Structures are given as structure tokens and as C-alpha cells.
Amino acid sequence: MIIETENAASTTTRQGAQYGVSAEAIQYHYDIGNEFLALAQEGGRNYSCAMYQDGDTHEQAQIRKLDYHIDQIRARGAERVLDIGCGWGALVNRLAIEADVDKVVGLTLSKEQLKFIGDTYQHPGIDVHLQNWQDYQPEEPFDGIISLGAFEHFAKIDEDKVEAYRHYFKKCHEFLKPGGRMSLQTMGYGDVPRDRQHSDLFIAREVFPESDLPYLADIVRASEMLFEVELVRNDRKDYVKTMRSWFENLRANREEALKLAPLDVVTRYERMYRTMSYSFDLGAFTLYRITFRRIEQTRIGDGYHAG
Amino acid sequence: MRTGIIENRTSADISVWMSDYLARQLSIARNAVDVRRSFDQYGIDSASALQMVGDLEDYLGHELSPSLPYQYPTIESLSDALANMANP
Numbered sequence: 001m002i003i004e005t006e007n008a009a010s011t012t013t014r015q016g017a018q019y020g021v022s023a024e025a026i027q028y029h030y031d032i033g034n035e036f037l038a039l040a041q042e043g044g045r046n047y048s049c050a051m052y053q054d055g056d057t058h059e060q061a062q063i064r065k066l067d068y069h070i071d072q073i074r075a076r077g078a079e080r081v082l083d084i085g086c087g088w089g090a091l092v093n094r095l096a097i098e099a100d101v102d103k104v105v106g107l108t109l110s111k112e113q114l115k116f117i118g119d120t121y122q123h124p125g126i127d128v129h130l131q132n133w134q135d136y137q138p139e140e141p142f143d144g145i146i147s148l149g150a151f152e153h154f155a156k157i158d159e160d161k162v163e164a165y166r167h168y169f170k171k172c173h174e175f176l177k178p179g180g181r182m183s184l185q186t187m188g189y190g191d192v193p194r195d196r197q198h199s200d201l202f203i204a205r206e207v208f209p210e211s212d213l214p215y216l217a218d219i220v221r222a223s224e225m226l227f228e229v230e231l232v233r234n235d236r237k238d239y240v241k242t243m244r245s246w247f248e249n250l251r252a253n254r255e256e257a258l259k260l261a262p263l264d265v266v267t268r269y270e271r272m273y274r275t276m277s278y279s280f281d282l283g284a285f286t287l288y289r290i291t292f293r294r295i296e297q298t299r300i301g302d303g304y305h306a307g
Numbered sequence: 308m309r310t311g312i313i314e315n316r317t318s319a320d321i322s323v324w325m326s327d328y329l330a331r332q333l334s335i336a337r338n339a340v341d342v343r344r345s346f347d348q349y350g351i352d353s354a355s356a357l358q359m360v361g362d363l364e365d366y367l368g369h370e371l372s373p374s375l376p377y378q379y380p381t382i383e384s385l386s387d388a389l390a391n392m393a394n395p
Contacts, residue, residue: 279357
């Protein structure tokens with residue numbers, strides 16, 4: 001497998017990347033250390049919402065989530081699949097091993113994640129790059145794209161969100177073969193007014209600097225003329241359980257956690273997971289799973305142009 | 308944590324805990340806390356209310372619904388409701 005960082009002459013931070021989160025901000029949350037976040041996560045080290053059916057353990061629900069997205073983009077037996085925001089590699093591994101994808105490419109801005117995947121999953125079909133999707137230029141297009149819990153980072157809190165998201169959809173349109181699909185999983189705002197006081201929410205303040213949640217309307221608006229929306233799910237109840245699991249795991253591992261981080265940091269993460277669980281329960285936050293299909297020109301006239 | 312037994316708190320216990328808690332959080336005098344005053348009259352926003360629910364979970368030793376401060380918007384009514392949950 002190939003683990004690639006950008007060359008020394010370029011930076012992994014802002015080169016070419018105008019929108020959304022910087023690598024430093026990503027590293028603020030994710031690079032607290034593999035070991036620390038592992039205390040909250042399940043064995044696959046998924047850091048996105050699981051998909052529960054009755055009787056599922058957290059582990060099983062995480063696998064069910066991976067397989068759902070794999071099915072949505074028809075990835076089984078495909079040649080090339082891209083994972084944007086590949087985390088600790090659960091999906092790239094599932095794609096390569098279980099779904100028989102020939103070549104799986106993962107993108108991340110986190111050095112810790114990159115290192116973890118390199119140490120954990122040695123499969124010739126998996127390539128991981130420490131690179132922003134805005135800078136990424138694949139040699140060949142992909143059959144499908146999956147992005148789990150990364151979209152929340154694609155636009156900063158004070159940016160024109162639709163413009164930033166549109167840039168994302170344009171790039172994904174280029175990344176895909178004709179008719180290719182993308183399965184996106186992202187948190188969103190539910191019944192939170194757009195003119196809310198930012199101080200009332202701690203997403204950008206404490207949790208993920210330089211990030212903010214999307215509104216569904218903005219996601220869909222940004223995808224116009226680039227992607228057809230095939231399916232939208234709001235599975236916020238799954239995140240009530242997932243966040244509660246992360247909270248309980250971290251709490252149960254308090255002793256270990258204190259060896260890795262000071263008490264105020266440990267309690268900050270615990271508080272974050274539990275309060276987020278509440279927010280999904282109350283409907284303030286949503287969890288979208290959206291299947292997109294790349295739009296191709298199908299008829300004459302109508303002034304068609306891709307984006 | 309929800310393991311282990313914590314003896315059931317009475318409504319009075321919970322009311323005292325919440326009064327102490329709010330006095331600390333809001334930096335007001337303990338005797339300025341009115342158990343019949345609604346939470347939003349104290350200027351508690353939704354994030355702080357959720358913080359309180361979390362801390363109440365730890366105090367009581369079991370999970371709570373985050374909608375409780377909205378359904379029972381005073382210290383008195385919430386304490387009664389929580390005590391009744393523990394002692395149905």
C-alpha cells in the first residue's frame with residue numbers, strides 16, 4: 001500500500017485549499033492522539049454515526065453503516081473507490097477486503113490517521129494520501145465516492161457555505177466516471193435557526209474549530225446540475241446511540257484517558273459526546289445519509305452544462 | 308457511569324443540589340436562587356441546560372432525557388419529576 005504525504009516544498013495546509021477547515025484545525029481535534037480517541041471508539045475505530053438495527057452492538061452497527069454506503073454506490077467488485085476523509089481506515093479496509101474493490105484511495109488531513117492506517121492495514125489495494133480533496137488530482141476517475149463524517153469540515157462557520165459545498169461537488173463530479181455515485185454521510189442542523197447566536201452552540205468553539213454543520217437545503221442546492229439526489233435519509237436516532245456509546249466508553253476508560261490527557265481535556269471530550277447525543281435526541285442536529293449520482297447530459301438543448 | 312447503586316434521591320435532595328449548582332454556574336448568591344423561577348428567567352441558554360442535564364445524570368446515576376428542563380422548567384418541578392422517576 002502507498003502512504004503518501006505531500007512533498008516538503010508544498011504545505012499540507014492551505015496550498016490551493018480555499019474553503020473549509022485547515023489541516024491545523026483538523027489536527028486540533030483528531031491528533032490529540034490515536035490512543036486517546038481509541039478509548040471512545042469501537043474496534044473498527046469508526047468516528048462517524050453507526051447504523052443500528054434491533055439487537056446490534058455498536059461494533060455491528062458500525063459495520064452495517066459501512067456496508068450501507070458500499071451498497072449505495074454499488075462498490076462491490078468495482079475497480080476504484082475514493083474515501084474522502086478516511087479516518088482510521090475502517091472503510092478503506094472494508095472496501096478492499098470485503099467489497100473486493102481493486103484500488104481504494106483514502107484522503108485525510110490527519111497525520112495520526114495516516115500513520116495508523118499504514119501500521120494497521122497492509123493491503124496493496126489501499127492508497128492513503130495526506131491531502132485535501134481540493135488539491136487532489138487523481139490519475140484516473142473513480143467508480144464511486146464515499147465520505148463519512150467529513151463534510152462538516154468542508155466549510156467554515158463564516159464562509160459562504162453553498163459556494164464551498166459547490167466546489168466540493170464540482171471536484172467530486174471530476175473525480176467520478178460517468179454515472180458514478182457518491183454516498184455522503186454528514187451531521188446537519190435541524191431546528192436551529194440560521195441566524196442563531198454562535199455562542200449558543202459549541203461546535204466551532206470547542207469541538208471542531210473552523211467547522212460548522214450544513215443545512216440540508218444548502219447541500220442539495222450546491223449539488224444542482226452536478227449530482228442527482230437519489231436518496232436522503234435522516235438517521236439522527238442512530239447518532240443518539242453512537243454518541244452515547246462514545247461517551248460511555250470514554251467514561252469507562254477514564255483512568256487510561258488521564259494518562260494521556262489532563263482532566264479538563266478528558267471532561268471536555270466526555271461532555272461533548274454526551275451533549276451531542278442530547279442534541280440529536282432533541283432534533284437540533286440531524287444525520288444525513290445522501291446518495292448522489294453524477295449527472296450526465298441526456299438530451300439536446302436545455303442549455304446543459306456540468307455546474 | 309450507570310453501574311453501581313446510588314441511593315434514590317428525594318425531591319428535597321435534588322432541589323438542594325440544583326440550587327447549589329445554579330448558584331455556582333450563574334455566580335449568584337445561594338439565597339438568591341428561587342426554586343419556582345423558570346430556567347430561562349435565570350438566563351440559562353440551551354447549551355447550559357444540556358450541560359445541567361448531563362451533570363444531573365452523574366448526580367442521579369442514570370440517563371435522563373434532554374427535554375426535561377423544557378418540560379419541567381423550574382428547580383421545584385424538575386426535582387419533583389426526577390424524584391418520581393426514581394421512585395415510581
